[in-house]
Amino acid sequence: AETSGVCHFAYDDEETCLAEVRYLLSMLPQNNRETPPVFDSGDPAERRNEPLLDLVPLDGTRPYDMRAVVEEIVDDGEYLEVHEHWATNVIVALARIEGRVTGIVANQPQSLAGVLDIDASDKAARFVQLCDAFNIPLVTLLDVPGFLPGVDQEHGGIIRHGAKLLYAYCNATVPRISLILRKAYGGAYIVMDSRSIGADLSYAWPTNEIAVMGAEGAANVIFRREIAAAENPEAVRTQKIKEYRSELMHPYYAAERGLVDDVIDPAETREVLIRSLAMLRTKHADLASRKHGNPPT
Numbered sequence: 001a002e003t004s005g006v007c008h009f010a011y012d013d014e015e016t017c018l019a020e021v022r023y024l025l026s027m028l029p030q031n032n033r034e035t036p037p038v039f040d041s042g043d044p045a046e047r048r049n050e051p052l053l054d055l056v057p058l059d060g061t062r063p064y065d066m067r068a069v070v071e072e073i074v075d076d077g078e079y080l081e082v083h084e085h086w087a088t089n090v091i092v093a094l095a096r097i098e099g100r101v102t103g104i105v106a107n108q109p110q111s112l113a114g115v116l117d118i119d120a121s122d123k124a125a126r127f128v129q130l131c132d133a134f135n136i137p138l139v140t141l142l143d144v145p146g147f148l149p150g151v152d153q154e155h156g157g158i159i160r161h162g163a164k165l166l167y168a169y170c171n172a173t174v175p176r177i178s179l180i181l182r183k184a185y186g187g188a189y190i191v192m193d194s195r196s197i198g199a200d201l202s203y204a205w206p207t208n209e210i211a212v213m214g215a216e217g218a219a220n221v222i223f224r225r226e227i228a229a230a231e232n233p234e235a236v237r238t239q240k241i242k243e244y245r246s247e248l249m250h251p252y253y254a255a256e257r258g259l260v261d262d263v264i265d266p267a268e269t270r271e272v273l274i275r276s277l278a279m280l281r282t283k284h285a286d287l288a289s290r291k292h293g294n295p296p297t
Contacts, residue, residue: 005086005119023080027094027101028134035135036101041075045098045274049073052266056143058207060182060214063109066091069141069181070104073097073270079104082127087119092127094136098274103131106141107192109182116188117148121161128168137175137277140193143182146213163296166191170198171293175280177273180204180260185213195259200283201276204260205269206251215244 009024011017029036049072056064070093071077079095088111093104105124107114116124131138147158169176169191177200178193189210193199204210212218219240220227230236247253254260264272 002085005083005123008082010085020080024094027080027096027136032133032135038101039096039099041096041099043075043098046271048267048271049269050267052269056181056205056207056266060145060209063113065110066106066108066114066141066143070095070106073273074102074104075099082130083123087117087123089114089117090120090124092124097139097270097277100277101136102277103127103136103138104141105138105193107144109143112148113145114143114183115145115148116162116165116191117153118156118158118161121158121165121191125164125168128165128172132168132172132174135174137280138172138177138193139273139277140176140178140199142178142180142184142189142192144185144188144192145183146186146188160296162187162191166197167293167295169193171287171295173283173285173287175277175283176200177276177280178202179269179273180208180210180254182207182209183214184208184210186211195261200280202260203262203264203272203276204251204254205266206263208251208254208260208263209249210254210259211249215241215249218248219244 009017009020011020027036051072052069055068055072070079070091074095074097079093081091081093083092089108091104091106091108095102095104105127107116128138130136147153147162176193176198178195180203182205184192184194190196195202219237222244223236223240227233227237227240252263255263
């Protein structure tokens with residue numbers, strides 16, 4: 001389960017396993033033409049998420065547990081994580097929000113800083129297809145610094161595997177909402193259900209950083225010659241990083257350019273998601289008429 005990803009769930013005893021199977025079935029519809037069952041959890045829709053203000057550090061280099069964010073947003077903090085022990089740099093889970101089953105896809109900064117690699121891309125793509133097959137809306141929580149670099153990833157076809165996630169999102173007809181918590185860099189941001197690939201609604205916290213790469217890396221590339229020619233290269237480099245951050249990575253840069261629909265208060269995350277899911281409940285999208293798609297393999 002941890003190495004191959006073949007097994008979705010693993011338990012120590014039969015009793016726990018059967019209980020979790022029942023829980024899983026309670027999340028799924030009877031068939032692909034129905035919607036999942038709805039239960040009144042009693043968790044108020046207007047419940048504020050004040051703990052989120054402290055859960056996610058402002059410093060983008062500091063890790064945190066994305067599971068705590070998921071627990072704060074969903075009904076009663078309950079969710080069923082799929083492939084919990086495989087490709088731990090991304091979290092996929094079934095949960096209820098206002099009593100309605102929702103698929104959660106989220107980067108996990110505690111593992112490999114939340115980057116996407118081959119296994120994480122496959123894991124998330126498979127889950128997106130599962131949710132789309134059973135009429136389960138998708139909420140994507142982004143804090144991704146990019147794709148994992150390295151020869152092993154390149155030789156293993158990281159671009160091909162990343163394209164599976166891109167394809168899965170683009171092919172999904174269920175309601176799709178994305179929320180950027182902190183970092184959203186480069187191609188990894190694009191494939192994680194950005195507006196450019198068809199997310200119905202995209203939100204961001206004030207701490208969001210939507211960019212090709214981090215300020216340090218971008219300044220080194222864009223102002224390389226200017227920094228190299230300076231009498232004090234380090235001082236110029238520091239200044240250029242500050243300029244890049246203030247001009248291109250301030251909180252409302254994304255909203256000004258239509259990359260997100262709104263910058264929201266983290267404490268209102270649950271309420272915003274509930275309103276958005278309710279608005280998209282009657283969404284209907286038809287796929288193009290064809291025998292089948294041609295997904296990357």
